[in-house]
Amino acid sequence: MPAALQITAASPDPALLDLPWHIPLEDWPEDLLAALPRGISRHVVRFVRLSGRVIAIKEIGESVAYREYALLRDLDRLDVPSVVPVGVITGRRAPDGEPLDSVLITKHLRFSLPYRALFSRHLAPDMATRLIDALAVLLVRLHLTGFYWGDVSLSNTLFRRDAGEFSAYLVDAETGDMHPQLTRGQREYDLEIARVNIIGELMDLEAGGLLRDVDDTVLVGEMLVQRYNELWAELTEAEEFSSADRWRVSARIQRLNQLGYDVGELQMTTDIDGTTVQIQPKVVDAGHHHRRLMRLTGLDVQENQARRLLNDMDTYRVATDQLGEDEELVAHEWLSEIFEPAIAAIPRNLRRKLEPAEAFHEILEHRWYLAEKAGHDVSTQEAVASYVSSVLPNRPDEEAILGLDTATLRAISDTDTEIGVQR
Amino acid sequence: MASVTFDHATRVYPGSETPAVDALNLEVADGEFLVLVGPSGCGKSTSLRMLAGLEDVNSGRILIGDRDVTDVQPKDRDIAMVFQNYALYPHMSVADNMGFALKIAGTPKAEIRQRVEEAAKILDLSQYLDRKPKALSGGQRQRVAMGRAIVRSPQVFLMDEPLSNLDAKLRVQTRTQIASLQRRLGVTTVYVTHDQTEALTMGDRIAVLKDGLLQQVGTPREMYDTPKNIFVAGFIGSPAMNLGQFKVADGKANLAETHIPLTREVLDSLTAEDNNEITLGFRPESLDTTTEGDVGAFPVTVDLVEELGSDAFVYGQLANKEAAQAITSGAGESQMIVRVDPRRPPLKGDTVWVKIREGEQHHFSPATGLRLPS
Ligand SMILES: Nc1ncnc2c1ncn2[C@@H]1O[C@H](COP(=O)(O)OP(=O)(O)OP(=O)(O)O)[C@@H](O)[C@H]1O
Ligand SMILES: Nc1ncnc2c1ncn2[C@@H]1O[C@H](COP(=O)(O)OP(=O)(O)O)[C@@H](O)[C@H]1O
Ligand SMILES: [Mg+2]
Ligand SMILES: [Mg+2]
Numbered sequence: 001m002p003a004a005l006q007i008t009a010a011s012p013d014p015a016l017l018d019l020p021w022h023i024p025l026e027d028w029p030e031d032l033l034a035a036l037p038r039g040i041s042r043h044v045v046r047f048v049r050l051s052g053r054v055i056a057i058k059e060i061g062e063s064v065a066y067r068e069y070a071l072l073r074d075l076d077r078l079d080v081p082s083v084v085p086v087g088v089i090t091g092r093r094a095p096d097g098e099p100l101d102s103v104l105i106t107k108h109l110r111f112s113l114p115y116r117a118l119f120s121r122h123l124a125p126d127m128a129t130r131l132i133d134a135l136a137v138l139l140v141r142l143h144l145t146g147f148y149w150g151d152v153s154l155s156n157t158l159f160r161r162d163a164g165e166f167s168a169y170l171v172d173a174e175t176g177d178m179h180p181q182l183t184r185g186q187r188e189y190d191l192e193i194a195r196v197n198i199i200g201e202l203m204d205l206e207a208g209g210l211l212r213d214v215d216d217t218v219l220v221g222e223m224l225v226q227r228y229n230e231l232w233a234e235l236t237e238a239e240e241f242s243s244a245d246r247w248r249v250s251a252r253i254q255r256l257n258q259l260g261y262d263v264g265e266l267q268m269t270t271d272i273d274g275t276t277v278q279i280q281p282k283v284v285d286a287g288h289h290h291r292r293l294m295r296l297t298g299l300d301v302q303e304n305q306a307r308r309l310l311n312d313m314d315t316y317r318v319a320t321d322q323l324g325e326d327e328e329l330v331a332h333e334w335l336s337e338i339f340e341p342a343i344a345a346i347p348r349n350l351r352r353k354l355e356p357a358e359a360f361h362e363i364l365e366h367r368w369y370l371a372e373k374a375g376h377d378v379s380t381q382e383a384v385a386s387y388v389s390s391v392l393p394n395r396p397d398e399e400a401i402l403g404l405d406t407a408t409l410r411a412i413s414d415t416d417t418e419i420g421v422q423r
Numbered sequence: 424m425a426s427v428t429f430d431h432a433t434r435v436y437p438g439s440e441t442p443a444v445d446a447l448n449l450e451v452a453d454g455e456f457l458v459l460v461g462p463s464g465c466g467k468s469t470s471l472r473m474l475a476g477l478e479d480v481n482s483g484r485i486l487i488g489d490r491d492v493t494d495v496q497p498k499d500r501d502i503a504m505v506f507q508n509y510a511l512y513p514h515m516s517v518a519d520n521m522g523f524a525l526k527i528a529g530t531p532k533a534e535i536r537q538r539v540e541e542a543a544k545i546l547d548l549s550q551y552l553d554r555k556p557k558a559l560s561g562g563q564r565q566r567v568a569m570g571r572a573i574v575r576s577p578q579v580f581l582m583d584e585p586l587s588n589l590d591a592k593l594r595v596q597t598r599t600q601i602a603s604l605q606r607r608l609g610v611t612t613v614y615v616t617h618d619q620t621e622a623l624t625m626g627d628r629i630a631v632l633k634d635g636l637l638q639q640v641g642t643p644r645e646m647y648d649t650p651k652n653i654f655v656a657g658f659i660g661s662p663a664m665n666l667g668q669f670k671v672a673d674g675k676a677n678l679a680e681t682h683i684p685l686t687r688e689v690l691d692s693l694t695a696e697d698n699n700e701i702t703l704g705f706r707p708e709s710l711d712t713t714t715e716g717d718v719g720a721f722p723v724t725v726d727l728v729e730e731l732g733s734d735a736f737v738y739g740q741l742a743n744k745e746a747a748q749a750i751t752s753g754a755g756e757s758q759m760i761v762r763v764d765p766r767r768p769p770l771k772g773d774t775v776w777v778k779i780r781e782g783e784q785h786h787f788s789p790a791t792g793l794r795l796p797s
Binding site for chain 1: 436476479511512515516588
């Protein structure tokens with residue numbers, strides 16, 4: 001009686017059944033695989049094309065697979081940037097009856113850039129800082145929702161371009177734990193794990209001659225701790241002032257908004273004679289600009305991209321003299337007059353280069369550059385045309401491989417990154 | 424190295440009425456391997472995480488050596504959580520993989536090399552130090568990961584179910600390796616598992632927890648031979664101890680046609696709350712087969728015989744159907760386990776007469792669950 005394959009998924013894709021589950025992942029035929037770079041891992045991980053998209057498959061023990069699946073679902077529900085789980089497959093057997101490990105399947109995060117690819121290229125001068133900033137933002141966000149990661153590392157994070165900055169996504173929830181609230185010890189320990197792992201990962205790239213533009217790996221690790229602590233303080237710490245300075249209440253809220261957070265609850269207390277006021281944010285939600293843009297236009301983009309798009313929308317509002325108009329109407333007009341035509345002007349064959357919102361961000365940058373050069377304003381339309389003909393074709397194809405030379409790609413790829421201690 | 428002390432350590436999770444760990448008092452001696460064991464949810468991991476600094480201690484204290492670490496941050500406690508997810512770095516040599524945390528801490532190169540070499544010797548990795556992790560076998564890689572914790576020479580190792588992801592065979596192997604390594608290093612170790620066999624085979628001493636309360640702490644032998652209460656009696660040992668509810672009359676423990684004489688001391692320690700009842704515990708290997716009519720003999724109907732080569736176990740129940748439910752074991756309600764001669768096992772459906780070997784029964788108060796002197 002051969003044990004049956006069991007698929008647990010919210011909406012199972014029947015095409016999953018066609019994959020060769022009876023073969024250990026390591027030995028899957030090349031033609032199924034998508035050769036995209038990955039981080040270091042103990043388990044075997046492969047990318048596979050399926051029904052017009054790419055999925056990530058990880059071979060892992062059954063109980064851990066279900067656990068990680070459930071945690072990723074929780075994170076997804078809580079809107080935390082993380083890879084999206086597809087399902088778990090158990091009951092795999094080789095033709096000779098030998099049981100094979102279960103697998104966890106996630107959606108491959110499109111346009112994501114693993115750190116090994118990023119750090120191996122010539123970086124813009126402050127690239128390392130930006131990546132670390134993105135990871136600090138992610139870690140603060142996870143901690144605010146009560147998620148203890150337990151294995152924070154660059155390998156367990158994916159980066160996506162976000163309007164010139166980066167956004168970080170969690171990719172490995174294996175050791176995580178959801179709590180109602182984290183203790184200071186849990187946060188500090190996560191930070192310490194992060195610091196040591198980041199330095200280790202950079203030292204590894206250094207040892208392999210793959211690290212460019214970073215002199216002091218230890219400093220980069222410490223930067224994370226510093227950025228995390230700064231952000232955490234801004235988001236959670238109490239602030240005290242004289243009751244005459246009540247403007248500081250709205251100033252704090254504004255500052256949090258600018259950082260990309262909505263304030264769900266702000267606690268305000270006064271001392272007995274009412275001379276000093278204390279305020280402390282109690283509930284803050286990341287994604288302030290993301291949510292606002294979503295509400296106005298239905299566009300689902302990353303935080304900084306949203307900020308950028310909203311800025312352009314505001315500029316449009318002023319330029320078209322619609323300050324008194326209803327915000328939603330203007331947003332609708334901006335979408336159909338500016339954003340959509342710009343994206344539509346990108347030829348189909350160049351669309352795999354960048355996400356639409358990121359391309360729009362670059363168009364805005366390009367417009368600014370053209371205007372500087374010309375000494376007068378340039379329309380978005382003109383900027384799009386120039387961008388499509390002179391900038392975009394030279395960009396690496398980020399949805400697929402990342403403009404790395406083949407030797408580097410080989411050095412950071414496959415067999416090299418899987419050095420499991422698991423078995 | 425150092426001792427570890429839980430001094431009335433208590434953790435109440437926010438939103439919960441009852442403590443997950445309730446006034447835990449426990450001393451782990453310098454160099455000792457202590458195993459925290461108990462059923463799921465009993466508070467093992469919470470106890471370990473309090474020691475690690477990951478959970479707040481709501482009342483009580485935790486000491487490492489003479490140092491009160493209750494409010495010290497995890498990274499400043501000089502402990503190592505072993506077998507956490509240690510990634511190995513492909514471009515770094517085995518030596519660098521083991522020593523890089525020291526390098527980050529600014530330890531001088533010569534000292535790093537010396538500590539790495541010492542650890543490598545203990546771990547049998549000396550000849551691999553200049554290789555890359557890729558050239559190592561799975562077991563050797565695991566030891567490199569272990570080496571990373573060792574070179575830091577922390578005061579205490581903490582391990583939380585480190586073997587739970589391994590298959591059965593590798594689990595037994597790794598269990599022995601960890602235990603012998605710990606003995607060679609002599610580092611104080613606190614180890615969490617829900618598996619009592621793991622606890623018995625690995626620990627110098629075992630602490631059994633239930634519902635956040637410490638039940639008993641002692642050597643494997645003590646836990647096995649003199650369990651302090653009914654819970655520990657039923658939890659430690661595999662297959663589990665049989666526990667029977669007997670009526671006390673005429674100086675005997677009585678259940679249907681079985682009458683087992685009790686000593687004066689046992690009888691005297693019973694109280695009015697026990698309501699003329701007593702709980703008797705007897706391990707499967709404390710039963711001898713005998714014949715009907717022997718004093719204290721009882722008949723067992725055989726449901727299943729488990730033959731293990733060197734041993735055979737009968738899973739059955741008391742032949743008297745009304746009385747059967749008074750006996751339980753790890754095999755379930757109304758179930759009894761008997762070790763029998765593997766060369767002459769009975770058949771399913773047979774009735775065998777068994778008797779508790781002289782001096783091998785355990786007595787407990789039904790009212791308090793506590794062990795009675797005997
Ligand atoms: N959904 C995904 N989208 C993009 N990349 C992915 C995805 N899933 C996994 N990866 C890549 O595969 C690598 C390994 O995956 P993962 O971290 O889950 O494996 P692991 O064996 O559990 O790692 P660890 O050794 O840290 O426990 C990641 O670093 C990432 O680069
Ligand atoms: N973060 C938490 N928040 C609330 N309750 C918890 C948390 N962690 C554990 N508990 C509860 O505390 C008790 C002990 O849990 P735990 O220490 O994990 O037990 P064990 O390790 O023995 O399985 C359980 O009842 C569990 O539900
Ligand atoms: Mg990982
Ligand atoms: Mg993992």
